[in-house]
Amino acid sequence: MANSPFRPGPSLKARAVAYLSRREHSRLELQRKLSAYCDDPAEIEAVLDDLQRTHWQSDQRYAQAYVHRTAGRQGAQRILGALRQQGVADGQLADLQDTLRTSEPERARAVWQRKFSAPPADARDYARQYRFLAGRGFSSDVIRRLLSDRDTAFDPDVDGSGDSATDESA
Numbered sequence: 001m002a003n004s005p006f007r008p009g010p011s012l013k014a015r016a017v018a019y020l021s022r023r024e025h026s027r028l029e030l031q032r033k034l035s036a037y038c039d040d041p042a043e044i045e046a047v048l049d050d051l052q053r054t055h056w057q058s059d060q061r062y063a064q065a066y067v068h069r070t071a072g073r074q075g076a077q078r079i080l081g082a083l084r085q086q087g088v089a090d091g092q093l094a095d096l097q098d099t100l101r102t103s104e105p106e107r108a109r110a111v112w113q114r115k116f117s118a119p120p121a122d123a124r125d126y127a128r129q130y131r132f133l134a135g136r137g138f139s140s141d142v143i144r145r146l147l148s149d150r151d152t153a154f155d156p157d158v159d160g161s162g163d164s165a166t167d168e169s170a
Contacts, residue, residue, distance in 0.1 A: 024062040028087025076100035078137020108138045
């Protein structure tokens with residue numbers, strides 16, 4: 001019995017289904033978690049193959065769930081890097097990558113607006129805001145465009161000018 005030197009309890013499949021009932025997991029993530037309960041990699045692989053065959057586990061579903069959870073706070077580079085680290089193949093990330101790249105300017109702007117109240121006043125402030133957005137995985141091109149294009153990237157009321165035609169007519 002392969003499970004005897006480890007913690008007694010449910011079978012590997014029952015443990016895997018319990019993990020998957022809480023949230024989606026990548027195959028690699030499940031493999032790591034199940035390895036604490038079994039020292040036979042072939043047995044773990046058989047359980048994971050069965051779970052994939054019966055559609056209990058899907059790396060594509062895991063990737064979509066992960067993107068849904070993190071897209072509002074992180075850039076495409078960071079999200080895709082985390083998914084690759086969890087064992088999701090590049091072929092499965094192609095559609096997600098296109099979607100993330102297209103929506104990245106809007107997501108970067110939303111993240112920026114939650115953190116900062118005004119466009120960068122000087123080079124030091126620019127560098128601070130740039131580092132903040134880069135640390136969240138947004139591309140340098142998107143960050144530069146957001147921080148330097150004051151006409152389209154910033155709301156007129158956010159930059160503190162308050163001078164608009166609607167203010168005069170009111």
